[in-house]
Amino acid sequence: MDIHRTKIFDSIISFVEKGYYFFLAIIMAMTIYNVFHNLGLSPIESFDEARHGVNAYEMIKNNNYIVSTYGYKNDYWNLKPPVSYWTIIAGYKAAGFNELGLRAASACAAVLTILILALFMSYKYDKLSALISAIVLSTTTQYITEHCARTGDADSVFVLFFTISMICLSLSSKSLRWLYVSGVAFSLAFLTKSFHALNIILIICMYLILSKDIFRMKFVQIILVIVNSFFLIAIWGFYRYKQDGLKFFQAMINYDLLARTSSTVEKHGGDSYFYLDKISSSYFHWIIVLFAVVAANVLLLKHRREKEQLIDKSLVLILWITVPLILYSLAKTKIQWYIIPVYPALAVVIGAGASSYLKCRYRNLISQLFLTFLILHSAYRSENYILNVISKTWTDPGQIVLKELKSYPQYTGKNIYTTFFGYSAEDPYRFRQNYLLSAELYDDLIPLEGGFEGFLNDKTNNPIILLKKDKNILAQKEKYRLKILLEYDDAVILTKEK
Known part of the structure; x- marks a missing residue:
């Protein structure tokens, strides 16, 4: 047997x-x-x-x-x-x-x-x-x-x-x-x-x-x-x-x-x-x-x-x-x-x-x-x-708004800044690596250090900034004549009004 x-x-x-x-x-x-x-x-x-x-x-x-x-x-x-x-x-x-x-x-x-x-x-x-x-x-x-x-x-x-x-x-x-x-x-x-x-x-x-x-x-x-x-x-x-x-x-x-x-x-x-x-x-x-x-x-x-x-x-x-x-x-x-x-x-x-x-x-x-x-x-x-x-898939708000920026070809190749989505709490003006790649990969953007002040002082055409969406955004938007270009969850991209 x-x-x-x-x-x-x-x-x-x-x-x-x-x-x-x-x-x-x-x-x-x-x-x-x-x-x-x-x-x-x-x-x-x-x-x-x-x-x-x-x-x-x-x-x-x-x-x-x-x-x-x-x-x-x-x-x-x-x-x-x-x-x-x-x-x-x-x-x-x-x-x-x-x-x-x-x-x-x-x-x-x-x-x-x-x-x-x-x-x-x-x-x-x-x-x-x-x-x-x-x-x-x-x-x-x-x-x-x-x-x-x-x-x-x-x-x-x-x-x-x-x-x-x-x-x-x-x-x-x-x-x-x-x-x-x-x-x-x-x-x-x-x-x-x-x-x-x-x-x-x-x-x-x-x-x-x-x-x-x-x-x-x-x-x-x-x-x-x-x-x-x-x-x-x-x-x-x-x-x-x-x-x-x-x-x-x-x-x-x-x-x-x-x-x-x-x-x-x-x-x-x-x-x-x-x-x-x-x-x-x-x-x-x-x-x-x-x-x-x-x-x-x-x-x-x-x-x-x-x-x-x-x-x-x-x-x-x-x-x-x-x-x-x-x-x-x-x-x-x-x-x-x-x-x-x-x-x-x-x-x-x-x-x-x-x-x-x-x-x-x-x-x-x-x-x-x-x-x-x-x-x-x-x-x-x-x-x-x-x-x-x-x-399982998940989303990242910062990467989502950067990807959606493709629908605005006039911003391709422009300068971009950040604060909240920065490298660290000690160095918020330097891009986190995944956001830096997203900015380059999706829109051929040029990520720069300098944060909000650098963005405001940028005299080039159509600079943008990636920020956390909070109550300060509206105040900054009115004070500096900015407009919200894109937003998703707690991420927002601002640009200057013409």
Whole structure:
């Protein structure tokens, strides 16, 4: 009876693998829905989505695709090389100067990452592991909903290049050409998110040493790996140096590398378990599956003769997970999305481990059914959470009135000021990043500091100001001969009467 039931279970697995492309298409359709549904309906977020959006928009306006600016001044706060800005620019060109255009590249990168991961799993492991890994990553809540796949930040594109580099490194045991591609992917990751990519080069170096592959490589091959890894970075560095010398690089090293690792920057701190706590909370259901898969496969080791070979095959995965966890945990500055690049690796572990156990010949039908239940339950709970998040939309009054300003083309390209909707209570005359991007993106406005006084003293044609709508507005309106151009909720745009 047990044997009969096991054969039925094997038949189900066989059916799933025979319909691999059909099931993969369903998973990818779900992925596309997860990352694109309502993508352009949520307001622009300050820190860091808006900052990247401004950098990309002003690159277009300045016709300079090397130097990033903010408020049309060289940006020495967002110290990233230009690849992430280029991807946002591509989104603007494809979907328009709006929220969808801002986030389109991130969404596409996430879809591509999951597809590449599935194809890799099918090639290196089997079709069942590919389907499981794809559904794990496509329902990883932090990856989909936080600062990555659905936002205009650099993280989704960075994770794409990180994943490609690790996949190619894993395949380098078959052909050294893959190692060269891994190096190129590292350089693109560095050009996307700067020193975060040092995780990649450290993993590559550790893998080559621990696997002893480096001792089997010729000197010219080692040189080619180094050249492939740093050639694109050197080209960008040359052109950036021509723009403002060493200033940008010094800021990169002093702030983005040394300050973030040795001190708590911008109050982003945490203890040594910060990232483990984040994974255990946002990845809770898949963590249960991960533990079950690892435990099940550990029990199977006694039946396997190729234990050392299995460890060798897992070396890239082990480094892929542990190196970022350790390095980011040691750094003083801790931000929850720094750890996102490990999620594709965890998906690989779950996919490969689950498939290995579900198809093993050492039968334990109850445990196999239980593991299947855990996978389906985790996918359902995680997907349900994602659907709940992406179904909710909200509005931002300031962004609404700035968007409605499109209906007044005579104000396009004009100066705009603010007070209430400023950067902070201490600095109300400097625009919050999301409003600065909204002003530029929707109406090509020029946001200026100076507040109400700056607005009144502006002698140019048709200056405007974004304010909080309160009882003082009417008094100011009468006193200075102003008129309300647009209003929504507690936001109002004023202009001067002719």
